[in-house]
Amino acid sequence: MPVTPEVILTAFRQKGLRITGPRRTLACLLVETVGSEFTAEQLWDMALARDPDVGRATVFRAVEILQELHLLDRVEFADGSHRFRFCNNAKQHHHHITCSQCGKVIEVDACLSAEQIAKVESLVDFSIEGHRLEFFGRCGECRDPANPSIRHNTY
Amino acid sequence: MPVTPEVILTAFRQKGLRITGPRRTLACLLVETVGSEFTAEQLWDMALARDPDVGRATVFRAVEILQELHLLDRVEFADGSHRFRFCNNAKQHHHHITCSQCGKVIEVDACLSAEQIAKVESLVDFSIEGHRLEFFGRCGECRDPANPSIRHNTY
DNA sequence: GGACATAATGATATTGTGTCTCAATAGACT
DNA sequence: AGTCTATTGAGACACAATATCATTATGTCC
Numbered sequence: 348m349p350v351t352p353e354v355i356l357t358a359f360r361q362k363g364l365r366i367t368g369p370r371r372t373l374a375c376l377l378v379e380t381v382g383s384e385f386t387a388e389q390l391w392d393m394a395l396a397r398d399p400d401v402g403r404a405t406v407f408r409a410v411e412i413l414q415e416l417h418l419l420d421r422v423e424f425a426d427g428s429h430r431f432r433f434c435n436n437a438k439q440h441h442h443h444i445t446c447s448q449c450g451k452v453i454e455v456d457a458c459l460s461a462e463q464i465a466k467v468e469s470l471v472d473f474s475i476e477g478h479r480l481e482f483f484g485r486c487g488e489c490r491d492p493a494n495p496s497i498r499h500n501t502y
Numbered sequence: 503m504p505v506t507p508e509v510i511l512t513a514f515r516q517k518g519l520r521i522t523g524p525r526r527t528l529a530c531l532l533v534e535t536v537g538s539e540f541t542a543e544q545l546w547d548m549a550l551a552r553d554p555d556v557g558r559a560t561v562f563r564a565v566e567i568l569q570e571l572h573l574l575d576r577v578e579f580a581d582g583s584h585r586f587r588f589c590n591n592a593k594q595h596h597h598h599i600t601c602s603q604c605g606k607v608i609e610v611d612a613c614l615s616a617e618q619i620a621k622v623e624s625l626v627d628f629s630i631e632g633h634r635l636e637f638f639g640r641c642g643e644c645r646d647p648a649n650p651s652i653r654h655n656t657y
Numbered sequence: 658g659g660a661c662a663t664a665a666t667g668a669t670a671t672t673g674t675g676t677c678t679c680a681a682t683a684g685a686c687t
Numbered sequence: 688a689g690t691c692t693a694t695t696g697a698g699a700c701a702c703a704a705t706a707t708c709a710t711t712a713t714g715t716c717c
Contacts, residue, residue, distance in 0.1 A: 365684050365693060388674070402696035407675065423634065427576065427584070444628050457622045459614060459635075467612040472642035473599050479578065479636045480614075487627035520664060520713050543703070557667035562704065 350378045350435060358416045369394070369401045373409050377419075377433045384422055384430035384452055422452055425483040444482035448489035455482065505533045505590055513571045524549070524556045528564050532574075532588040539577055539585035539607055577607055580638040599637035603644035610637065 352374035356366055364370075372394055385393070391406040410431060413419035420432045425447040434441070434454060441456045458480060468475050507529035511521055519525075527549055540548070546561040565586060568574035575587045580602040589596070589609060596611045613635060623630050 367684070367694065369695075386674085400696075404676080404697085405695060408694085421582070423578075425632065429582075444622065444626055444630065446628065447631065453626050453628065455622050455626055457614075457618060457625075459612075463612060464637075467599065467610050467637060468639075470612075471599055471608050471610055473601065473608065473637070473639040474645055475599065475637050475639040476602065477580065477638040479634070479638070481634045482619075482622060482628070482630050483632040483634070484623075484628040484630040490629055522665060522713070524666070541703080555667075559668085559705080560666055563665085 350381065352378050354378075355413070355418055358418055359412075362412075362416065364412070369398070369405045370409060372398045372401060373406065377413075380433050381435050384432045384450075386430050390431070423479070423481045424450065442480040442482065444484060446486040446489055447483050448485055451486045451489075453486075457482075505536065507533050509533075510568070510573055513573055514567075517567075517571065519567070523553065524560045525564060527553045527556060528561065532568075535588050536590050539587045539605075541585050545586070578634070578636045579605065597635040597637065599639060601641040601644055602638050603640055606641045606644075608641075 352371070355374035355377060356371065359366060359370060373390070376390070376393055376397065380393075387407050387410045388403075390410065391401070391403050394401045394406055410419060414421060414431075417438075418433065420434050420443070421429055422432050422443050422445065423429045424445050432443075432452060439456070440458065441454045442458060443452050444455050445452050459478070464475055464478070467473075507526070510529035510532060511526065514521060514525060528545070531545070531548055531552065535548075542562050542565045543558075545565065546556070546558050549556045549561055565574060568588075569576060569586075572593075573588065575589050575598070576584055577587050577598050577600065578584045579600050587598075587607060594611065595613065596609045597613060598607050599610050600607050614633070619630055619633070622628075
């Protein structure tokens, strides 16, 4: 079942935000990007192809809003860079694993258990409001078949 | 037991890198930063105060090397920015929790268990070479005493 | 100690990424 | 349709980091 742009537009509406031309363009664009990553700049490029008038700032602003709405995931790479990703299972909490060689991204539902998080909270006088978890590695295609078990073990 | 600059310089030597003036300056500087965070730019500023000739690029290069040597931790904040931190327990694997209000950083040794990581690895055709885990929240001082349990639950 | 090969440096230009400002525009509601 | 104001777009700006390359200085060998 494909995701429709309405999902995004509805989220905007529910937040009391207006449905504008650029936001429509982006919504239509994003549902077609499922499974791929892009920088905000790249998203702007893609949007320009559909509407030569959309402004750079508008796209950057939309990316920020969509992140807050949990419709856009920020994926961090091993080199410190990041890209965004419109995930199909946006509603479900998940993390990502990225291939440090080819950049492939896969969603994983692994996470710390509530108990583990509660334990951290009890040890440091902090109330934990969120966390970020990223896995780095090599995908099957990039892993050298001759040395399948080479690990850097930066665990 | 305070950390000495030798720890850093020795790490350089063991990697086959030369001990240079700028690197000495940085080593001495870093051991005095324990418990605080800084950007590469800020580190450069601090270095300039001790040696007006150190170049910007040199400091940035050193930061990169020190990260590889696991002597400098890259700490990510909730807003997407990052700073570096010379941790006293650099040898021991750990993560950080940052206060999204005042920016305070605390080291936590919580982490996924080896089993959890192994499970991820078995589910996605990836060999996991590393991961990054950051906790965000509010420290005791920043948390509103009247509403101590407000959570955003971005878990 | 002196000479050598080259790692490392520093100045500068350049790129990349994202933010800010503000007048103009256009949703949404009546 | 008219009004209010969120949103937009252009461009200036800020910041972070990298690339280039001639010069310097380290470590090593003698």
